[in-house]
Amino acid sequence: MGLPYVPIVGLVGSDLMHKRDDVKVVPDPFHPEVKTAVVRSLRPDVALLHGLRADRAGNVDMGCWTDDVLLAEASRRVIVTVEEVVDHIDEDTAQGTFLPSILVNAVALAPFGAHPEHFPGRYPDDEAHLQRYVEHARDDAAFAVYLRETVYDVPDHDTYVQRHVPRSWQEEGYRRAAGG
Amino acid sequence: MKDKLTTLEAAAAMVRDGDQIILSGDSGGSPSPMAAIRRLVHDGRKGLRLVGVVGATVNADLPIGAGAVASIDTCSVGMSPFARTGPNFARHCEAGRIKALDNT
Numbered sequence: 408m409g410l411p412y413v414p415i416v417g418l419v420g421s422d423l424m425h426k427r428d429d430v431k432v433v434p435d436p437f438h439p440e441v442k443t444a445v446v447r448s449l450r451p452d453v454a455l456l457h458g459l460r461a462d463r464a465g466n467v468d469m470g471c472w473t474d475d476v477l478l479a480e481a482s483r484r485v486i487v488t489v490e491e492v493v494d495h496i497d498e499d500t501a502q503g504t505f506l507p508s509i510l511v512n513a514v515a516l517a518p519f520g521a522h523p524e525h526f527p528g529r530y531p532d533d534e535a536h537l538q539r540y541v542e543h544a545r546d547d548a549a550f551a552v553y554l555r556e557t558v559y560d561v562p563d564h565d566t567y568v569q570r571h572v573p574r575s576w577q578e579e580g581y582r583r584a585a586g587g
Numbered sequence: 588m589k590d591k592l593t594t595l596e597a598a599a600a601m602v603r604d605g606d607q608i609i610l611s612g613d614s615g616g617s618p619s620p621m622a623a624i625r626r627l628v629h630d631g632r633k634g635l636r637l638v639g640v641v642g643a644t645v646n647a648d649l650p651i652g653a654g655a656v657a658s659i660d661t662c663s664v665g666m667s668p669f670a671r672t673g674p675n676f677a678r679h680c681e682a683g684r685i686k687a688l689d690n691t
Contacts, residue, residue: 455609465591478611515598524619541674
C-alpha cells in the first residue's frame with residue numbers, strides 16, 4: 408500500500424513501545440490532545456511462499472485461499488515454490504488465490520514442498536514425522552541429529568522426498584501427475 | 588516473456604544473511620515453504636529475521652533450531668497437536684539466543 412506507518416487503536420498504555428523501536432506514540436494530527444500508537448510499515452526483504460502451480464512467467468495459483476498477495480506486495484523480492492509447473496496460469500483458471508507474475512521474482516519446483524506440514528486439499532500433516540520432530544527438537548544434540556538426517560546430509564529436494572515423504576503419498580502424486 | 592522458473596537452489600541463493608523474511612503458512616491459510624527453508628539452512632544462511640503471519644509453525648521452529656535466525660516477529664510458534672509451542676523456539680528464546688518480537 409506504500410504507507411510509511413499505520414495507526415493502531417488500543418496499544419497506548421502498553422509496555423510494548425518500550426520494547427520495540429517500530430512502535431511509537433504520537434499526537435493524533437486531528438485531535439492533538441489524543442495520543443495514538445503508530446507502527447512502522449513492514450517492508451520485508453523476501454517473501455518466501457509455497458503454492459500449488461506456477462507457469463514460467465511467474466503466475467502462481469496458490470491452490471488455497473490465502474493472504475499471501477499482501478505479503479508479496481509488501482516484500483522487495485518474492486520467491487514461490489510450487490507443487491507443479493504448468494504451461495499457463497491465469498486468474499480464471501486458478502483454483503485458489505492468484506498471484507500475478509508482476510509480484511513474483513522467482514518460481515521453483517518443489518513437490519511436497521510443505522512437508523512435514525500439510526498442503527490444504529492435497530496432503531495432510533505427516534503426523535509420524537512431526538511427532539519425531541518434536542521429540543528431537545527438545546534439545547540441541549537431538550535436533551542436530553534431525554537436521555543431519557533431513558537437511559545437511561540431503562543433497563537436494565528430490566532426495567528429501569525419496570527419503571522422508573511417505574511412499575504411498577509419492578505414488579499417489581505420480582498417479583495424479585499422469586492424469587490417473 | 589521473462590522466464591522466472593529457476594531451481595530451488597538458485598531461488599534460495601536470492602536470500603542473503605540477515606534478510607527479513609516473511610513466510611507463508613499458519614494463519615495465512617497457505618502451506619509453509621519448508622523445502623525452501625531447508626535449503627536456506629543447508630546453505631548456511633545466518634541472522635535471518637523471520638516474520639510469521641500471523642503465527643508461525645515448523646516453518647520458524649526448524650531454522651531457529653539450526654541457529655539460522657536472529658529474531659522472529661510473530662504472535663506464536665504453534666505446533667498443535669504435537670507440541671504446545673515450537674520446542675526450538677522456546678529453548679532458544681529462554682536462552683536469549685534469538686530475539687522474540689510479539690506482534691499480537
